[in-house]
Amino acid sequence: MQLLTTNAAAQIIGVAAMMRPIVVFALLSFSLTQSAQAHLADESSLRVKIEPHRLEIRLTFNLFTLTRFMKIDSDGDTKISLAELTAAETGIVDYLNKHVLIQINQQIAALGAEARFAWLWPNASKTAPMTEPDYAARNVDVIFIHEIKDRLVESFWIEFGIFEQTGPMQTIRGIFEQEGQVTEMPFSAREPDFLYATGYADDPFVQKAEEDRAQSPRGQRWWMVRAMVLIALLVLGRRTVLAARARKAVTRRRRARR
Numbered sequence: 659m660q661l662l663t664t665n666a667a668a669q670i671i672g673v674a675a676m677m678r679p680i681v682v683f684a685l686l687s688f689s690l691t692q693s694a695q696a697h698l699a700d701e702s703s704l705r706v707k708i709e710p711h712r713l714e715i716r717l718t719f720n721l722f723t724l725t726r727f728m729k730i731d732s733d734g735d736t737k738i739s740l741a742e743l744t745a746a747e748t749g750i751v752d753y754l755n756k757h758v759l760i761q762i763n764q765q766i767a768a769l770g771a772e773a774r775f776a777w778l779w780p781n782a783s784k785t786a787p788m789t790e791p792d793y794a795a796r797n798v799d800v801i802f803i804h805e806i807k808d809r810l811v812e813s814f815w816i817e818f819g820i821f822e823q824t825g826p827m828q829t830i831r832g833i834f835e836q837e838g839q840v841t842e843m844p845f846s847a848r849e850p851d852f853l854y855a856t857g858y859a860d861d862p863f864v865q866k867a868e869e870d871r872a873q874s875p876r877g878q879r880w881w882m883v884r885a886m887v888l889i890a891l892l893v894l895g896r897r898t899v900l901a902a903r904a905r906k907a908v909t910r911r912r913r914a915r916r
Contacts, residue, residue, distance in 0.1 A: 699723070699794035700827045704845070708811060708836040710858050710867075713762070713804040715769065715816075717754065718778070722793035726823045727753045737787035740777070743798070747775055754800065757823075761815040762806065774801040810858045810868065817851035 699722040707714040721738055724730060730746045731738050751773045760767050776799035779785065788796060814834075821828055830845035834854050843852045858864045 700824070700829060702828065702830045704816070704830055704832040706814065706816075706832075706834045706854070708814065708834065708854070708856055710810050710864055711806050713806070713811060713814060715760070715802040715804070717758070717800045717802075718797055719800070720794050721788065721796045721798065723824055723828070724750060724798065725793065726825075727757075727820070735787075737789055738793070739787040740782060740785060742787075743777070744775075747773070750800065757819040759817045759819065761813075762804065763809065763812050764815070767804070769802045770804070772802070774803075775799065776801065810864065811856055812859045813853060813855050815851065815853045818845050819850065821847040821850065 699720065702720070702723055703718040705714075705716040705718070707716075719727075721730070721743075724746075725738075728746065728749045730742055732742050732745065751769075751771060754773075755769050755771075758769060760769060778797040778799060779795075816832075818830060826847045828847070832843040832845055832852060834841040834843065836856060841854070843854075845852065
């Protein structure tokens with residue numbers, strides 16, 4: 659075996675020394691990219707808008723998380739099309755009703771069978787089937803509306819039971835909006851639930867509005883509605899008569915000019 663000369667060995671050592679920062683940088687970049695993608699894939703969110711008689715519950719998941727709930731890629735080509743997503747809506751709603759538990763005013767409720775889906779990327783209807791690297795960057799809103807007409811919304815409790823499917827790294831950023839005030843509450847496998855008290859029962863302005871609403875008899879409200887409809891019909895009828903008269907007057911003037 660021919661031994662390397664001192665100069666050749668020195669050159670090899672020098673090249674290796676120059677390449678070391680490049681290799682380290684490449685490995686670090688790859689590690690950060692993988693970490694960022696994993697972190698992004700494990701993030702979901704909850705936004706609850708609270709009004710005295712209404713709740714809007716908006717859950718946001720990326721496609722990667724949704725594929726942990728159920729099989730969306732029905733043809734097994736490792737791509738998800740919008741048609742496959744639409745076909746999976748019923749299954750997603752069913753899963754969420756079983757694994758996201760809620761109580762309104764300390765009474766067990768359900769998210770509900772009616773949900774609105776929003777695809778949160780441009781030109782969703784024209785998007786080609788998405789591959790697995792795209793899953794974490796494609797977010798979907800699932801929105802449930804609750805109208806509570808017979809009583810005030812005094813409290814709202816929610817618990818996430820999705821962590822068995824998503825894994826312990828999953829986090830959910832919770833935001834509760836009420837009368838311009840925002841309360842943030844993170845959810846995780848260790849802290850899966852939260853009880854939010856609205857304070858509406860103790861709010862004097864809300865109580866006054868509720869009293870005025872209760873003191874207005876249903877019959878009186880019905881007659882008020884009928885009276886408003888009648889007035890609107892009379893006004894519309896009068897406008898129609900006046901317009902007809904105006905058209906006749908214009909026709910007479912045109913005939914007189916001839």
